[in-house]
Amino acid sequence: MSSVELNGKSYETDEEGYLVNLGEWDEDIAAYLAEQEKVDMTPSHWEVVNFLREYYNDYQIAPAIRVLTKAIGKKLGAEKGNSKYLYELFPYGPAKQACKIAGLPKPTGCI
Amino acid sequence: MGEEMTESTGGIDFEDEDASGVIKKFMFVNRKAPYGTIYALESLEVVLISAAFDQDVSLIFMDDGVYQIVKGQHTKAIDVKNFSPTYRALEGYDIEKLYVEKESLDQRGLTEDDLLVDVQVMSSAEIAKIMAEQDVVISF
Numbered sequence: 001m002s003s004v005e006l007n008g009k010s011y012e013t014d015e016e017g018y019l020v021n022l023g024e025w026d027e028d029i030a031a032y033l034a035e036q037e038k039v040d041m042t043p044s045h046w047e048v049v050n051f052l053r054e055y056y057n058d059y060q061i062a063p064a065i066r067v068l069t070k071a072i073g074k075k076l077g078a079e080k081g082n083s084k085y086l087y088e089l090f091p092y093g094p095a096k097q098a099c100k101i102a103g104l105p106k107p108t109g110c111i
Numbered sequence: 112m113g114e115e116m117t118e119s120t121g122g123i124d125f126e127d128e129d130a131s132g133v134i135k136k137f138m139f140v141n142r143k144a145p146y147g148t149i150y151a152l153e154s155l156e157v158v159l160i161s162a163a164f165d166q167d168v169s170l171i172f173m174d175d176g177v178y179q180i181v182k183g184q185h186t187k188a189i190d191v192k193n194f195s196p197t198y199r200a201l202e203g204y205d206i207e208k209l210y211v212e213k214e215s216l217d218q219r220g221l222t223e224d225d226l227l228v229d230v231q232v233m234s235s236a237e238i239a240k241i242m243a244e245q246d247v248v249i250s251f
Contacts, residue, residue: 058196060197063203067203070203
């Protein structure tokens with residue numbers, strides 16, 4: 001367990017850098033985690049991150065990649081609901097990287 | 112069915128790589144109340160993982176297991192996470208075969224309307240029949 005200090009606020013993270021308390025999440029820590037993952041956040045990235053936060057809020061889990069692509073396709077359009085699009089945004093695994101930036105736990109059966 | 116099953120793997124052959132494309136019928140039997148033991152949550156995790164392997168998955172809720180999918184669970188007072196919303200995510204994982212034993216509902220004064228997901232309510236005898244058709248039955 002370690003912690004990150006940003007603008008006078010402290011965030012607890014686990015050994016892999018995931019945020020421990022979902023409630024501590026804000027855009028500052030998201031930007032910090034993105035930097036750690038070497039992801040340059042654009043509005044398209046934020047769209048996926050915000051989608052994941054909504055999904056978690058509804059279902060209390062981080063979705064598997066197959067489920068994520070399907071759900072994104074439904075909500076944001078077919079051109080975004082495929083793994084190619086998501087891997088372009090998050091090259092080291094959309095579920096894993098985007099979930100981390102969104103402050104969610106590591107997905108079950110994650111890629 | 113049955114003869115290739117082994118005690119140690121519960122009928123799942125981990126060695127045979129050629130079997131990766133084979134779809135087996137997996138049934139998860141949920142019999143315990145959602146909180147107080149880890150069974151319900153562990154079952155749900157295994158179910159979600161199994162979905163990643165494109166297997167034919169079904170779930171049964173019976174005995175106190177029917178409480179796992181009852182609406183309006185408030186767990187704050189016992190300081191554990193309310194994971195019941197996750198059952199509503201199963202549809203997105205293409206897990207749509209959720210069976211509930213009618214006798215278990217009746218004994219607890221519950222009906223289908225008390226449940227937070229769409230299910231098929233079946234008699235004990237009907238469930239026994241479906242259970243017999245499975246390749247793997249895992250009880251929690």
